[in-house]
Amino acid sequence: MLSSQAIIDALKHRGLRVTPQRYAVYANLLARTDHPTVEQLLVDLNHDGPVSSQATVYNSLQALREVGLVREVLLEEGVSRYDANTAPHHHFRCRCCGHIEDIPWGTFANLRQAALRPGLTPDSFEVTVQGVCDRCTSAPTESTTP
Amino acid sequence: MLSSQAIIDALKHRGLRVTPQRYAVYANLLARTDHPTVEQLLVDLNHDGPVSSQATVYNSLQALREVGLVREVLLEEGVSRYDANTAPHHHFRCRCCGHIEDIPWGTFANLRQAALRPGLTPDSFEVTVQGVCDRCTSAPTESTTP
DNA sequence: CTTTGTGCAAACGATTTGCAGGATG
DNA sequence: CATCCTGCAAATCGTTTGCACAAAG
Numbered sequence: 001m002l003s004s005q006a007i008i009d010a011l012k013h014r015g016l017r018v019t020p021q022r023y024a025v026y027a028n029l030l031a032r033t034d035h036p037t038v039e040q041l042l043v044d045l046n047h048d049g050p051v052s053s054q055a056t057v058y059n060s061l062q063a064l065r066e067v068g069l070v071r072e073v074l075l076e077e078g079v080s081r082y083d084a085n086t087a088p089h090h091h092f093r094c095r096c097c098g099h100i101e102d103i104p105w106g107t108f109a110n111l112r113q114a115a116l117r118p119g120l121t122p123d124s125f126e127v128t129v130q131g132v133c134d135r136c137t138s139a140p141t142e143s144t145t146p
Numbered sequence: 147m148l149s150s151q152a153i154i155d156a157l158k159h160r161g162l163r164v165t166p167q168r169y170a171v172y173a174n175l176l177a178r179t180d181h182p183t184v185e186q187l188l189v190d191l192n193h194d195g196p197v198s199s200q201a202t203v204y205n206s207l208q209a210l211r212e213v214g215l216v217r218e219v220l221l222e223e224g225v226s227r228y229d230a231n232t233a234p235h236h237h238f239r240c241r242c243c244g245h246i247e248d249i250p251w252g253t254f255a256n257l258r259q260a261a262l263r264p265g266l267t268p269d270s271f272e273v274t275v276q277g278v279c280d281r282c283t284s285a286p287t288e289s290t291t292p
Numbered sequence: 293c294t295t296t297g298t299g300c301a302a303a304c305g306a307t308t309t310g311c312a313g314g315a316t317g
Numbered sequence: 318c319a320t321c322c323t324g325c326a327a328a329t330c331g332t333t334t335g336c337a338c339a340a341a342g
Contacts, residue, residue, distance in 0.1 A: 053324045074220045119280030134265030
């Protein structure tokens with residue numbers, strides 16, 4: 001959890017102007033462990049009074065992405081999610097409720113040692129695991145992939 | 147490589163009517179090792195005279211996906227790709243030219259043995275590797291991610 | 293002959309963009 | 318005070334849908 005000042009510094013040091021909207025988007029992403037969509041972000045940001053328009057959320061995300069503070073996560077059809085955790089890690093997605101959570105990098109050791117065919121020079125590995133989370137194991141919810 | 151008859155049988159056995167358009171879409175996907183987008187598929191199918199409209203390609207892909215003959219692959223922002231290889235496998239994507247190729251399932255052994263946090267029940271694992279392919283190592287092309 | 297698929301064009305939803313006014317450094 | 322950002326609305330792009338006609342089984 002970063003302090004407000006640390007967030008401001010992070011933005012400034014990357015050459016971004018600190019606006020209330022940008023601050024709000026980045027702070028919100030840092031505070032969440034799920035990986036919200038633009039729509040979820042908008043609802044959350046404007047929950048207590050207007051903070052940012054939809055266009056500005058898109059613009060902010062693009063700016064944050066360009067300087068490497070935020071990345072986009074593609075796990076489902078037609079849905080872009082955003083993540084302020086820039087350290088390498090993997091993802092788990094529940095087939096049943098759509099819940100998404102991070103899997104620590106160390107969980108899959110030795111990915112880098114895998115023997116790809118000669119000629120391919122890898123520089124990043126990402127594992128996506130699909131399955132069922134504990135909540136759904138005990139009390140199944142409506143499926144999100146009918 | 148399946149024979150025409152095998153393709154026809156595959157469609158029929160899944161309860162799909164065999165139309166020239168559906169046949170063409172599925173046969174084309176089976177014949178390719180890249181994972182084309184709808185646009186690439188359309189260009190290729192209609193290269194020598196009209197075979198299928200855009201709407202029908204979308205419809206066909208949806209039908210093929212529903213019966214499990216084709217799957218969708220999400221590797222890049224805003225691009226859905228399609229794959230007729232339904233056996234489990236992983237993907238490599240070249241940062242430089244965008245080339246995509248399959249990585250055999252066996253390349254990453256022991257994924258299933260990984261210790262996820264208790265409560266998560268995994269049923270599929272997929273690794274996405276980004277890096278540089280041999281063509282780009284020797285003769286760099288225009289980047290697709292500027 | 294009944295059911296399903298095709299193709300067109302219109303509809304749609306997510307994202308991007310042009311632009312005038314406003315805030316930042 | 319020059320530059321960059323916001324917010325609105327219009328534009329864009331990929332995908333889906335309604336419907337009349339055609340083809341499959």
